[in-house]
Amino acid sequence: MVAFPRIRNFFGKLFGKKRSRVGIYGPPNAGKTTLANRIVRDVTGEAVGPVSEIPHETRRARRKEGVEINSGSTKLLIDIVDTPGVTTKIDYHEFMEYGMEQDEAIARAREATEGVAEAMHWLREDIDGVIYVLDSTQDPFMHVNIMMVGIIEARKLPVIIVANKIDLPDAAPQRIKSAFPQHPVVEISGLEGHNMDELYAKISEVFR
Amino acid sequence: MIQGVQIDMLSAERLSKMTSYEKIRLILDDVRQGSVVVLEKGLTPEEQGKLLETTMMEINPGTFSGIEIETYPSSGSDKGFITKLFGKKSNVPRLMVIGPVDQLKMLSREKDRLIAWASAAQ
Ligand SMILES: Nc1nc2c(ncn2[C@@H]2O[C@H](COP(=O)(O)OP(=O)(O)O)[C@@H](O)[C@H]2O)c(=O)[nH]1
Ligand SMILES: [Mg+2]
Numbered sequence: 001m002v003a004f005p006r007i008r009n010f011f012g013k014l015f016g017k018k019r020s021r022v023g024i025y026g027p028p029n030a031g032k033t034t035l036a037n038r039i040v041r042d043v044t045g046e047a048v049g050p051v052s053e054i055p056h057e058t059r060r061a062r063r064k065e066g067v068e069i070n071s072g073s074t075k076l077l078i079d080i081v082d083t084p085g086v087t088t089k090i091d092y093h094e095f096m097e098y099g100m101e102q103d104e105a106i107a108r109a110r111e112a113t114e115g116v117a118e119a120m121h122w123l124r125e126d127i128d129g130v131i132y133v134l135d136s137t138q139d140p141f142m143h144v145n146i147m148m149v150g151i152i153e154a155r156k157l158p159v160i161i162v163a164n165k166i167d168l169p170d171a172a173p174q175r176i177k178s179a180f181p182q183h184p185v186v187e188i189s190g191l192e193g194h195n196m197d198e199l200y201a202k203i204s205e206v207f208r
Numbered sequence: 209m210i211q212g213v214q215i216d217m218l219s220a221e222r223l224s225k226m227t228s229y230e231k232i233r234l235i236l237d238d239v240r241q242g243s244v245v246v247l248e249k250g251l252t253p254e255e256q257g258k259l260l261e262t263t264m265m266e267i268n269p270g271t272f273s274g275i276e277i278e279t280y281p282s283s284g285s286d287k288g289f290i291t292k293l294f295g296k297k298s299n300v301p302r303l304m305v306i307g308p309v310d311q312l313k314m315l316s317r318e319k320d321r322l323i324a325w326a327s328a329a330q
Contacts, residue, residue: 120260151256
């Protein structure tokens with residue numbers, strides 16, 4: 001399994017392989033879009049999509065092509081795909097707690113269900129590697145995380161786990177490390193931009 | 209009849225004779241009627257992904273809000289004999305509990321113990 005990406009990389013260079021498509025996955029509100037925007041903005045000065053405290057702001061996968069990740073002397077060209085948060089439940093009443101009207105909340109719930117299905121579809125067909133983003137203030141053992149990491153492992157995709165929001169006082173990134181000892185975990189704040197260099201180094205190493 | 213929640217417990221043997229589609233259909237049909245399903249042997253990652261996608265297609269605001277699904281959190285923390293021997297553990301979880309999200313709440317989740325609360329449908 002370790003040798004496989006290298007071999008593919010070798011043939012890839014030989015035949016002009018397409019760039020690696022890296023999907024940013026995780027539960028709703030983990031900070032996926034904030035992170036995607038930071039990575040893309042660091043590189044190109046543009047943004048991928050809007051961020052919101054209301055869950056399911058991202059209801060369609062958004063792709064940014066040809067993002068160059070620089071770490072030390074290595075350069076890696078990847079496509080970044082920001083995906084809708086994955087969950088097993090969507091209750092429109094939750095959106096109304098943020099002051100949304102019922103009609104609007106129901107429409108958002110319908111779009112969100114399609115978004116989750118779309119995220120799963122991308123994972124099945126079009127993703128070469130995954131950045132799995134978790135909010136360090138939340139319980140990492142939520143079933144949806146165990147399930148998604150299980151699916152990613154079953155598809156043998158390279159993965160980096162991001163312990164996000166370490167700027168918050170009740171962040172406990174250590175819990176994430178003990179939940180997923182089999183994968184590299186990078187502690188960051190996507191919002192504040194803390195520790196991005198370590199993440200870029202890991203991206204260059206894992207998705208090469 | 210007494211008020212309560214129906215619990216459908218499926219043995220590993222029974223599950224092994226079912227196709228993936230049959231398992232997913234049975235789970236969602238049960239859960240949509242307000243039952244809780246307990247699987248002696250959990251779904252594979254592929255089956256869980258399919259269950260998730262099918263759940264999303266069947267969510268209907270106001271009538272069905274989705275599922276609660278839980279298993280012992282063995283992933284990662286499970287560094288047993290098999291893991292050491294083959295360097296990789298089985299991806300099929302042990303016992304799995306699935307129920308309607310508005311009726312089944314997980315209270316706590318430990319390595320070898322799950323505590324859930326089930327309430328009757330409104
Ligand atoms: N404190 C803190 N908040 C964050 C961080 N990253 C994202 N957020 C906030 O979390 C909420 C959800 O962010 P978003 O990027 O839309 O999450 P997504 O649903 O995973 O795409 C927003 O209110 C963000 O401002 C972080 O590193 N630290
Ligand atoms: Mg988003």
